[in-house]
């Protein structure tokens with residue numbers, strides 16, 4: 230079996246106790262970590278198959294987890310900004326999406342995968358059209374993903390009528406079940422784009438298969454007003470009435486949640502993806518992160534798609550998360566650095582449905598590991614690694630990226646895919662999608 234050794238760095242295990250191992254060494258066999266401890270106490274003889282990655286005195290930590298994105302929307306990065314949500318969606322995003330093809334989705338997702346590998350993300354949860362192509366891209370790039378076909382009540386360029394979308398969702402769940410890195414979830418877009426019968430059918434598939442039910446919910450107060458008008462209750466109460474508030478529920482945004490709703494989500498074991506940059510850019514408000522963490526809700530962090538972020542860099546997202554919470558509360562003690570990093574690692578793994586073997590470094594855990602190069606001016610000196618990860622580091626500081634035991638990037642060079650080809654294909658697809666020239 231192939232072995233990999235990551236050495237000469239400080240290991241941030243991200244376990245509950247906050248264990249840090251100075252001059253640490255990590256051994257990986259196949260897809261799992263077999264040793265995580267100080268260098269020197271590992272006595273295993275050097276194997277013929279061994280490959281070493283030098284952390285160069287940097288930080289060895291779990292690969293980051295992105296709880297919510299629309300990966301192929303990299304093709305719409307910067308297409309339209311600084312607009313109200315309804316104008317942005319109806320006049321720019323939806324018209325471009327009408328022209329979507331499976332090839333465009335594949336190359337858009339590959340571009341996102343490339344960006345994720347370069348910025349240290351090894352797991353992502355994705356909602357989009359032609360979700361099978363997103364799965365193919367994640368497979369080809371070597372990343373871990375939960376994917377889902379976005380379901381709504383108007384004809385989809387991917388599946389046409391909603392009946393086909395529901396059938397496709399079932400198919401995808403079955404098809405990906407045996408895959409070691411991929412799985413599928415049921416993904417109705419939102420209560421304002423889905424009918425009661427669609428939500429009921431989606432809930433039935435989730436209950437039968439055990440797959441997560443992932444949806445946009447409570448993204449802003451305007452949505453709450455609209456949902457109250459058309460459904461007669463607040464968004465979470467609608468899901469409650471539909472019987473969907475349980476441990477399979479995974480909501481994105483959760484900006485307009487009251488205290489009773491937060492406690493209900495915690496009691497149900499439901500998951501929430503917090504997307505601070507998207508919420509800021511689309512002026513949707515600020516999610517109640519401190520209250521959700523205090524109540525014990527399974528919270529993770531998400532970038533959302535590139536049309537509303539405009540990147541897939543979780544380092545930037547962590548900084549935004551910490552600062553937005555502080556600025557909105559006028560309280561610098563909320564969202565401390567370690568808690569924010571945990572949203573993309575240990576806590577992120579719980580939301581991802583893998584609380585025991587993902588998001589932490591320990592023997593037996595999945596070998597999703599990144600190394601952050603701290604030997605740089607903007608990361609010098611380093612008193613506290615957690616502080617640097619949230620307030621000073623950026624995605625471009627990632628030196629090595631490993632997912633499921635496979636080296637995807639070493640010494641800043643992506644090995645998993647052809648970077649030039651992916652960028653050229655993505656530009657070609659962006660031109661075809663929007664009819665606009667791109668540089």
Ligand SMILES: [Zn+2]
Pocket residue numbers: 297298299445481533534
């Ligand atoms: Zn979204």
